[in-house]
Amino acid sequence: MPEAGYRHHWIDGSPIELPVGKAVCVGRNYAEHARELGNAVPDEPVLFMKPASAIVGLDEPLHLPEGQGAVHHEVEMAVLMGERLRRADAEQARYAIHGYGLALDLTLRELQNRLKEQGQPWERAKAFDGALPLSGFVEARGISIKQNLRVALEVNGELRQHGDTGQMLMPTFALLSHISHCFTLEPGDLVLTGTPAGVGPLASGDRLRMHLGNVLSASATIA
Numbered sequence: 001m002p003e004a005g006y007r008h009h010w011i012d013g014s015p016i017e018l019p020v021g022k023a024v025c026v027g028r029n030y031a032e033h034a035r036e037l038g039n040a041v042p043d044e045p046v047l048f049m050k051p052a053s054a055i056v057g058l059d060e061p062l063h064l065p066e067g068q069g070a071v072h073h074e075v076e077m078a079v080l081m082g083e084r085l086r087r088a089d090a091e092q093a094r095y096a097i098h099g100y101g102l103a104l105d106l107t108l109r110e111l112q113n114r115l116k117e118q119g120q121p122w123e124r125a126k127a128f129d130g131a132l133p134l135s136g137f138v139e140a141r142g143i144s145i146k147q148n149l150r151v152a153l154e155v156n157g158e159l160r161q162h163g164d165t166g167q168m169l170m171p172t173f174a175l176l177s178h179i180s181h182c183f184t185l186e187p188g189d190l191v192l193t194g195t196p197a198g199v200g201p202l203a204s205g206d207r208l209r210m211h212l213g214n215v216l217s218a219s220a221t222i223a
């Protein structure tokens with residue numbers, strides 16, 4: 001069950017009649033971000049998942065885990081699946097997209113670094129309750145993502161992260177196709193498409209503002 005009755009919804013607040021499923025996320029999909037964390041630029045997408053229980057709405061104050069070190073912001077374009085996608089090509093992937101939104105891939109960075117050093121999975125650093133705050137969605141139909149969309153995050157009025165979807169090492173439709181050869185994507189599942197450079201720690205009381213081109217903006221506060 002998702003946290004506190006979270007439901008997928010459009011930006012006007014009206015509900016989307018899809019279940020809330022898993023989120024498949026891609027690490028290091030922007031070269032500059034891979035470099036800032038001292039990671040090699042991968043030849044193949046680095047995939048991991050967050051469960052439905054990690055999802056919360058952006059409209060409620062966000063509660064960060066305590067006593068586990070820095071929680072980093074990673075602003076990302078989120079894709080909401082409307083159709084099942086299994087071993088699909090990029091063109092099929094395109095028509096399976098229901099909407100686009102903004103997400104924060106919250107990360108316990110120090111814990112993640114320890115887990116990486118020990119060769120362990122990242123889940124504890126990435127999949128905790130509240131680790132995936134999500135905005136409302138805009139309909140995929142109305143949007144051409146062929147044109148590059150700016151993905152940006154301001155914290156307390158200061159620009160921290162910005163990039164655009166044209167910088168993705170694997171672009172959206174190809175990424176969905178690739179994922180669908182690893183995991184079946186179900187209606188109501190999400191794909192997080194990676195974060196541009198500029199990640200950093202969040203603090204209590206921070207005010208966040210995120211943008212996806214001129215398509216969508218969202219705000220959040222840290223409790």
Ligand code: ZN
Binds near residue numbers: 027195
């Ligand atoms: Zn991420």
